[in-house]
Amino acid sequence: MKEFLYTKGKRKYIFCADSKGAELLYNFVQQAMEDKVPFDFMIIGDKSDAFLEHWYSQQKMGTFLYLSGQWEFIKRLKKLALEAGFSEYEMQINIVGQISKKLVCCECYGVNEFIDDDLHLTCKHCGIVLEVSSHYSRRLEAYLGYTSIS
Amino acid sequence: MHSKLQVRVRNIIEETSTIKRFTLEANDHSMLPYFSGGSHITTFLPYPSGTLERQYSIFNISPESGLFEIAVHLADGSTGGSRFWHQNVQVGDVLSVSYPKNYFPLSFQAKRHVFYAAGIGITPFLSMMAELAEKKSSFELHYAAKSKEQCGFYDYISKTYPHQCHFYFSNGDGAKRLLPTQLLNHRIGTHVYFCGPENLIQDFTTAAKSYGYPSFNIHAERFAPPQKKEQQAFQVKIKRSGKQLDIPVNSSLLEVLLQHGINVPFSCRAGGCGTCEVRVVKGQIDHYDSFLTEEEQRSNHMMLSCVSRGKGRLVLDL
Amino acid sequence: MISHFSLPYPFSDSNVYKYSNNAALLHTKNAIELTDRYLDEISLKRELLTKHPERCYHSSPHTMAAQWEIVDLIINNLVTYYPDKFELEKKDGQWIFSNLLTKETASFKFGDRTTLEIEPLDFIGRHVQEDLILMMQRDGDLILDAGQLCFPANWSLYFNSEMNFKEIHSPIPGFQSDFLVDRILQFLMRIEAGTPWERKNWSLMAGSRLDSSLETFSEWGQARKRVTKENAGELVHFRVEVQKLFRLPKSNGILFTIHSHMLSLEKFIQHTPWLEQFYAILRELPKAIYDYKGISLYREQVLDYLEAELKKR
Ligand code: HEM
Ligand code: FES
Ligand SMILES: [Zn+2]
Numbered sequence: 001m002k003e004f005l006y007t008k009g010k011r012k013y014i015f016c017a018d019s020k021g022a023e024l025l026y027n028f029v030q031q032a033m034e035d036k037v038p039f040d041f042m043i044i045g046d047k048s049d050a051f052l053e054h055w056y057s058q059q060k061m062g063t064f065l066y067l068s069g070q071w072e073f074i075k076r077l078k079k080l081a082l083e084a085g086f087s088e089y090e091m092q093i094n095i096v097g098q099i100s101k102k103l104v105c106c107e108c109y110g111v112n113e114f115i116d117d118d119l120h121l122t123c124k125h126c127g128i129v130l131e132v133s134s135h136y137s138r139r140l141e142a143y144l145g146y147t148s149i150s
Numbered sequence: 151m152h153s154k155l156q157v158r159v160r161n162i163i164e165e166t167s168t169i170k171r172f173t174l175e176a177n178d179h180s181m182l183p184y185f186s187g188g189s190h191i192t193t194f195l196p197y198p199s200g201t202l203e204r205q206y207s208i209f210n211i212s213p214e215s216g217l218f219e220i221a222v223h224l225a226d227g228s229t230g231g232s233r234f235w236h237q238n239v240q241v242g243d244v245l246s247v248s249y250p251k252n253y254f255p256l257s258f259q260a261k262r263h264v265f266y267a268a269g270i271g272i273t274p275f276l277s278m279m280a281e282l283a284e285k286k287s288s289f290e291l292h293y294a295a296k297s298k299e300q301c302g303f304y305d306y307i308s309k310t311y312p313h314q315c316h317f318y319f320s321n322g323d324g325a326k327r328l329l330p331t332q333l334l335n336h337r338i339g340t341h342v343y344f345c346g347p348e349n350l351i352q353d354f355t356t357a358a359k360s361y362g363y364p365s366f367n368i369h370a371e372r373f374a375p376p377q378k379k380e381q382q383a384f385q386v387k388i389k390r391s392g393k394q395l396d397i398p399v400n401s402s403l404l405e406v407l408l409q410h411g412i413n414v415p416f417s418c419r420a421g422g423c424g425t426c427e428v429r430v431v432k433g434q435i436d437h438y439d440s441f442l443t444e445e446e447q448r449s450n451h452m453m454l455s456c457v458s459r460g461k462g463r464l465v466l467d468l
Numbered sequence: 469m470i471s472h473f474s475l476p477y478p479f480s481d482s483n484v485y486k487y488s489n490n491a492a493l494l495h496t497k498n499a500i501e502l503t504d505r506y507l508d509e510i511s512l513k514r515e516l517l518t519k520h521p522e523r524c525y526h527s528s529p530h531t532m533a534a535q536w537e538i539v540d541l542i543i544n545n546l547v548t549y550y551p552d553k554f555e556l557e558k559k560d561g562q563w564i565f566s567n568l569l570t571k572e573t574a575s576f577k578f579g580d581r582t583t584l585e586i587e588p589l590d591f592i593g594r595h596v597q598e599d600l601i602l603m604m605q606r607d608g609d610l611i612l613d614a615g616q617l618c619f620p621a622n623w624s625l626y627f628n629s630e631m632n633f634k635e636i637h638s639p640i641p642g643f644q645s646d647f648l649v650d651r652i653l654q655f656l657m658r659i660e661a662g663t664p665w666e667r668k669n670w671s672l673m674a675g676s677r678l679d680s681s682l683e684t685f686s687e688w689g690q691a692r693k694r695v696t697k698e699n700a701g702e703l704v705h706f707r708v709e710v711q712k713l714f715r716l717p718k719s720n721g722i723l724f725t726i727h728s729h730m731l732s733l734e735k736f737i738q739h740t741p742w743l744e745q746f747y748a749i750l751r752e753l754p755k756a757i758y759d760y761k762g763i764s765l766y767r768e769q770v771l772d773y774l775e776a777e778l779k780k781r
Pocket of ligand 3: 108124127
């Protein structure tokens with residue numbers, strides 16, 4: 001993942017965090033105030049998807065988005081932001097805590113959860129042994145699990 | 151290396167006092183290939199001193215499909231392509247042109263597209279707007295010209311896209327100027343496209359960047375400079391061995407290197423695959439490939455040895 | 469009789485094989501090639517497509533126009549290069565396409581999805597031996613947005629769908645490090661309409677299945693364990709993929725066709741220059757490459773076999 005850094009030269013910043021991610025944004029807020037660049041800071045809480053998407057889509061070009069929080073929170077907000085028109089070049093994310101990774105079984109397409117150190121796991125859908133790989137699909141949000149013949 | 155199409159000039163329309171529109175059809179009565187929004191062709195003009203290559207955006211706003219149309223602005227004091235088109239080309243003439251290519255494609259993920267054109271810079275946007283209209287995507291056009299009379303395709307555009315177009319005429323009463331501050335109004339997800347004189351492209355690009363637009367969202371039309379076709383002999387020096395080699399007019403650098411046991415990998419021998427690249431430490435390169443980007447060609451540090459040549463002497467990092 | 473003459477030979481003059489952009493201009497401009505295996509292979513294709521649609525076919529909704537462009541290109545090729553086997557009649561936008569080999573006729577309105585039972589790419593793919601992949605050019609990248617794939621060399625269309633060119637090639641050793649992947653992407657983005665390209669890829673296969681999908685690897689991969697010096701000539705097959713690349717001018721996408729050819733080693737080596745060169749290449753092949761190609765388990769056995777054959781000449 002890219003380093004979480006303050007990107008200068010934007011017209012406006014939007015800072016969105018969950019309760020776990022807010023602290024990491026304080027420096028950036030400080031920086032935006034020093035640079036006299038307008039910004040919104042929001043701890044998202046129970047805001048609805050419709051509210052967020054509308055809010056995002058009303059922004060003008062030149063706005064830069066920071067998301068900081070736990071994995072599920074980031075995934076949800078990033079998706080809404082992309083749908084509203086933000087691109088990968090107009091946002092940065094910071095994930096707090098563990099990322100749950102997924103492995104797709106190459107035989108049955110079943111999805112398994114795994115943690116970083118696992119090299120092998122048994123597919124919980126079809127029972128074959130899968131080798132964890134670094135081949136990643138953004139569509140499936142998952143890594144590929146290969147079978148072996150040994 | 152590239153295939154050409156034979157076209158016949160079917161029709162010539164004077165769009166303004168300085169802009170002519172040419173409708174081209176396949177010489178064998180088949181259909182010309184389709185093309186995507188923003189495409190251009192290279193036209194090969196027969197000139198006493200050799201073939202002159204010129205690039206023009208293509209569009210087709212005629213009622214029939216399978217045609218190419220180009221619009222040529224007679225540049226002040228032109229001695230090249232635009233004068234040839236305006237003065238020498240007649241209905242019924244047959245010319246060679248390239249297949250359509252697209253260096254100015256529409257963004258796929260854009261939520262909306264905004265076009266900024268000045269003068270003859272309108273041409274790539276004609277095909278882009280047609281494509282977007284067909285896909286029912288959202289776009290707007292900001293188009294500057296000296297006056298309504300000198301504004302090419304004014305009637306067509308204002309009739310076809312009444313809600314999307316904004317005109318800026320600099321002459322006469324109520325003159326309205328097209329300014330980069332417009333760029334401040336666009337909502338997130340907008341991609342902007344510039345085409346026109348170099349200073350328009352410069353000003354708008356600089357402004358967009360200063361407002362915080364990522365380069366990803368900024369597009370400008372570029373045309374590769376016309377290529378010279380006269381090949382000259384040249385020399386190279388191999389840096390490591392100090393060996394000097396002569397490359398005669400009718401041999402490629404790659405051939406000469408291979409003959410001397412210098413095993414440069416290659417595949418297509420046509421300047422298209424990038425395999426035969428060699429690094430250049432010194433000297434001026436004449437690029438003839440269709441692989442390197444413009445920046446890479448300008449950097450003067452690399453060349454594709456199967457087609458590109460030196461001016462005088464080159465020192466190669468081999 | 470299948471002999472070595474039916475196999476496109478993938479190596480250049482060099483006895484050292486490494487990854488590079490080995491594409492060359494396709495002078496014939498023909499995307500499709502019919503071999504004497506035509507009827508068998510397309511009936512296998514159709515069977516796989518029916519039984520395993522998720523594995524063999526994928527498309528994104530925005531590819532419909534490009535899919536029609538592919539239909540146009542391929543039908544045009546078929547009737548131009550094989551006029552005694554395929555026919556096309558056009559009447560007011562209505563196309564009547566006849567395949568005289570399968571004795572089928574399809575009538576549809578060009579561009580109208582509702583006049584075909586299946587998607588255009590799926591439809592035309594069932595008439596050719598090639599696998600067909602559509603890479604759309606979007607926002608400066610190439611994305612696998614649609615494909616009909618029945619004969620993959622151990623990869624998964626389901627998994628690779630909607631990946632970009634670099635992501636697709638990330639499992640290949642040494643591809644990322646030396647910028648090769650950037651160079652090849654640059655090459656692909658510059659492919660122009662009217663100027664198609666061709667390249668060949670090769671591999672070995674224990675067994676002779678064309679449908680060597682990743683999804684069924686645990687079945688067909690077993691044969692790798694059975695290879696011996698004695699049976700290598702019969703069991704191991706030399707596999708060549710002829711891959712062609714066409715720019716689709718209307719959608720600005722790229723059509724990537726893959727024709728997989730296979731020949732048993734014993735037939736392959738009947739031609740002595742091939743035996744000599746392949747032996748040299750396999751002996752010098754970097755470990756990372758033969759591991760990736762899945763040859764490690766039986767490379768020694770094949771080398772022994774080739775060496776013994778060389779001694780006989
Ligand atoms: C644009 C269309 C292309 C597609 C869809 C494509 C797809 C693939 C796929 C799916 C694989 C297998 C990866 C895996 O193991 O999971 C592969 C392998 C490979 N590709 Fe491509 N490819 C394309 C073009 C090219 C081109 C133009 C080149 C080079 C000039 C190339 C070079 C290779 C090489 C060297 C391998 C490794 C093959 C081996 O060693 O057996 N590919 N490609
Ligand atoms: S060999 Fe292909 S560019 Fe020179
Ligand atoms: Zn499974």
